[in-house]
Amino acid sequence: MSFESLGLSAPILRALSEQGYDTPTPIQQQAIPLVLEGHDLLAGAQTGTGKTAAFGLPLIQHLATSPQEVTRGGPRKPRALILTPTRELATQVFDSLRGYSKYLRVPSTTIYGGVGMGPQIDALRRGVDLVIACPGRLIDHLERRSVDLSGIEVLILDEADRMLDMGFLPSIKRILAKLPKQNRQTLLFSATFAEPIKALAREFMHDPREVQVTPKNTVAETITHRVHPVDAARKRELLLHLLAQDSRVQTLVFAKTKHGSDKLATFLEKSGIQAAAIHGNKSQAQRLRALRDFKAGKVTVLVATDIAARGIDINELPKVINFDLPMVAEDYVHRIGRTGRNGATGEAVSLVAQEDTKWLRQIVRLLDRDLEIRDVAGFEPQVPIRWGNSAPGKAERPGGSQAPRKHARRPHPGNGAPPRHAHAGPKKHGGAPRSGQGPRGPRQPRNERSGANA
Structure with missing residues (x-):
């Protein structure tokens, strides 16, 4: 199967070709036609499966080719909203979609915490079609009335499971209450379909189609x-x-806490290893610089917490x-x-x-x-x-x-x-298991749920 067979427009196909993409991934094959047809979509896809293009390509095509209602006397209202759990993921999605829309005009901006609100307010005043936002900062803009979500046609929840884990459900519901209920397409992407995700889908989606390309909790055989x-x-x-x-x-090294990440990175630096730390207490500039240096090979070891690492691709x-x-x-x-x-x-x-x-x-x-x-x-x-x-x-x-x-x-x-x-389980020759042995560790809360400020 090729991207041409999915119904994408020539400008998008040209941009994909220039970036070296020729064959869609399974999630793209299944999701793109459904999204282009206008269905709500509940998609199970983990990081690395190509999910950004799965929702981004049909979104760009919709924004670039569908007529826009123009309101006199005010800035252009955003037509699409992508919610992400972290600043890094918002930046990554923004960069990817900007590449896909190279030959189309789709004004867009990112909204996240850790940076000043001034440039974000300026971008919104100039008018954009697409907003990629983290829930916390978007709530700040709603309270300031610096963003108007009444014109949203497409809503995308990216890594919805992580947003719920981080405690963003109340913020998501506040945001959804500001969106039009009629004629809105909603796409929800999640690594898992736990009950809270299904409950969210039942509450805010209309007859969603469901696709899942990666079975729950599977890892690459390689x-x-x-x-x-x-x-x-x-x-x-x-x-x-x-x-x-x-x-x-x-090498990507995972530490449990923000403080522990800093201490570990400092120890490695003093020991002659080029290392950097990335976590929720770092400024946006520090996080972006660490990611850029790691991708460029200037830093060989990146020490990260779980939430901060979500944007690392x-x-x-x-x-x-x-x-x-x-x-x-x-x-x-x-x-x-x-x-x-x-x-x-x-x-x-x-x-x-x-x-x-x-x-x-x-x-x-x-x-x-x-x-x-x-x-x-x-x-x-x-x-x-x-x-x-x-x-x-x-x-x-x-x-x-x-x-x-x-x-x-x-x-x-x-x-x-x-x-x-x-061992994952008993072998046939291993004898009968004893009951009551091998205590199971209790399920514990995730660290730093409030640490990656959105």
Whole structure:
């Protein structure tokens, strides 16, 4: 299938061709015709599936080719609104759509926090067709009456699950109350279709079509997962050791907190690694500069929190390291989804101390696959990590303080003992599970839900 067969206009096809796009991704194949036909759409698509073009291409075509109602005596009202959870994602979507509309006139602007409101107000006064906004700052503009949403024809909620996780549901409902109820097309894109997402769709969408190209919580088969046990006090040393093995490899490192991200980036810089941190407390200029330097290769290690990393879109990123495991297993999928894209290979490495084992068990249950556990020579924990009475996984196993070994393998040079495995479930020869063993870690709230100011 080609983009021509999807019904896109010649100027858009020309822009796509110049950017090297010739074959639509599955989400684009399914979503674009439905959007062009005017249907509301509930789309399941994770980062890296091409979802921005899936909603952006038909949106641009609609804005560029459909007649616009002109109101005398006032600025042009926005005709389309895209809501995103973070500043980085808003900027990324804006840049992508500007490229797709290279040969069309679609005035647009971004609205997000962390920068002055003056330039945003000026852009709105000049008149735009498209507004790409984060909910918090858009509410500020609504309160100032510097934006009029009464002319919105198309509403797009991008990464709706993340917006709900970040506590934006009340803001989203306030914004939706300002939009026209009739003749509005609504597109909702989400990595998962949890019940709050479905409830939002039932409340604000009209007979939506549903497409899903990525089954829930799946990860690319080209990603290698590896766990390195380590004492918590030596995590930074082990991270430095792993990064120093090839300091040219671009690596995204995930930390749990904003403060921890800064400390880790400073430690790496002092140790000779070109590193930068990105999180919600950084200014917009700092965040954009860090992303730009990372994409350009000036910085080889980017330390990020979960929410701040949502806007990071880098092709062929070879490695992701979990310095801290996420406390919600689904976030592991989002994190490692930044490597192993489009058939490329990637590595997902996790540094796991004793206190992290409950999070590892949740991740293995979610993935339903074995994760290789490998000691790094010189960094073995002083006291062997106790996985509980079961290996990390969705089913409990009897016996031992360590994950069971598979068939013997040759030692890996320079990496200590042969790998063990965190198992996703019992093998047929493994005996009956014992009840009540291997406590499951409680589901914890996500960190920094209020940290990425929209």
